[in-house]
Amino acid sequence: MSDLDVTAELALAAQLADAARPIALQHFRTGLRGDAKPAQEFDPVTEADRAIEARIRALLAQDRPDDGVLGEEQAETLGRSGRTWVVDPIDGTRAFIAGLPTWCVLIALYGPEGPILSVIDQPFTGERYSGVAGDAAWLDHGGSRQPLKTRQSVDRIEDAIVSTTDPGLFEGGEAECFMTVARAAKVRRYGLDAYAYAALAAGGVDLVIESGLKAWDVGALIPVVSGAGGVITNWRGEPAHEGGQLLAAASPELHARALDMLAPAAL
Template sequence: MTSANNRIPVEGADRIMAVAHRLADAARAETLSLFRSPALRPDNKAGTGFDPVTEADRASERAMRAILAAERPEDGILGEEYGVQNGQSGLTWILDPIDGTRAFMAGAPSWGVLIGLSDAQGPIYGIVDQPHLDERFEGGLGRARLISRAGEVPLRSRQGVALAEATLMTTYPEVGSAAELAAFSRVAARARLVRYGLDCYAYALLAAGHVDLVIEAGLQPYDVAAPIAVIQAAGGVVTDWRGGPAHHGGTIIAAGSPELHAEALALLNGD
C-alpha cells in the first residue's frame, strides 16, 4: 500500500514524517535560543554586498543533520550552510535552517525553518516552521495541516479568486533582473493588493488561504522545496515562470488555484 502520491509506502511515510518533526523541533531549539538575543552576531557570506549568516543558521542545520545521520543515513541532504551529502535511497532532505536571516536579525517573526523531502521527480513532503509564533505548516504524504497553539486545522489554499481580487506577495520590491521586475510589475498592476517582505512565511500564508499569489526570482532549491510541497498539498499550484517545475530554484510562481495561476502566468510571459 502506498501514500496518496504513490511514491512512498504508507509505513515509510509515517516514519519520514516523524523524523521531519524531530528535525523541526531541533531547529526550533537552536533558532529560538538566539532570536531577539543581544548575543546574535551576524557574519557576511558575500564578497560584496551583504548576505548574512548567523550561528543560529549553522547550529540549526547541524542539529538537523545530526538527526538525519542517526535516523536516515541512507538519504541525501542538501542544506544551505553545509552543502550536499549524497545518499543511496533516492530521497534527499532539502534544508534551509533559517529562511529569512535578515528578518531574523531584525527580530521580525517572518523567517522560518524549511524542511523538504524530494525524490527524483521533485518535492514530496515539506514543513514550513515558524518557531517564534509556534506555527508549523505541513504538506505532502497525505497531510495538509497547520499545527499551532490553537490546535490543528487543515490547510486549504483559496479558490475562485481572480487576479483583480488577489493578494500578491514577494520578498523584495526589486524582483530579479530588470526584465523579471518588468514581468512581475505586469502582474502587480492587476492585483488588488501587493505586499512585500515575508520570505517563506508568504508561502505558508498562501497554503493557509490568506494570500493568493507569491511570485519571486533568484531562488535556490533550499528556498522552494518545502513551500512547493506544502502549497501543492493544500490545493495550490507552483511552477517556474514558464510553467515548468520550480524545485531547482530560479523563478517561482505559486497560486492558490489553477485558474489564478494561468491568469498570472500569462502576464508574466507578456501575453
C-alpha cells in the first residue's frame, strides 16, 4: 500500500507488544489453567489471553481508529482504511499454562492482499522477532538488533530439522504425509507453536508443517519467515494468510521438496 509508513507501523506494532509483555508475565507460571473453548480438542483460553487482546484493541482504537482488528478472543472490528491488525494474544496457550517458554504474542498488519509486517514476541525470554514481508527480518534481544536469515544451505529433507506443534493433531492422509517428511528428516522437534517459525527465521529449524490454523495463528509468521528469506505457503503452494494447512521452509528448494511430499493431502 503506497500510503503505508512501514517505519511508523512497525513502531506501533512494537508498542503493542510492549503493552502485552507485562500482562503475559503477570500470569505466566502462576498455576493458571484456563477455560476450555467449545471444541473436541482441548483448546484453552486464559485471563492473560483476554486481557492482552483487550489492551491491544484499546490502543488500536486510540491510535488507528480507522483500521480493522481481527483477534482470537473477540469479534472482528471492521475498519475503513483497508488495513487490519491481526492478533493472537497468546499463541501456544497449552505451553503457557504448562509453564513452558515457547508461547508468543503475535501481531500482524494486513493490507488487502495479506500480511505486510509483523512481530513475534516472547516476553519471558525477551526475544522480539520482527519482519516486513519479503524484505527483511530481525531479532531484538538484550538491547541489540541482529538481522535474521534462514539456513539457505539445506535443500534436502534428509538434512533438515523439521517441526510441528503436535504430530497428533494430524489425521488420516495429513498424518501419513507429515510422517513421510518427518521420518526422512535429520531431526524432529515438536511442541514449539509459533516459536518454531521464529527459529526457522533465525537459521535453526528448516521446516515447519502444520494444519488447522486460523488467520491469527499465521498472520505474524509470514512477514518474519519471508523477510528472513524463507518460503511460507499452504500445502498447495498458495498464500496461507487465511489459515488452514501451513508449510514454512528455509529455502525454495527445500520448500519444493516438502510440497511434493505433502501434495497428496493438500486441501
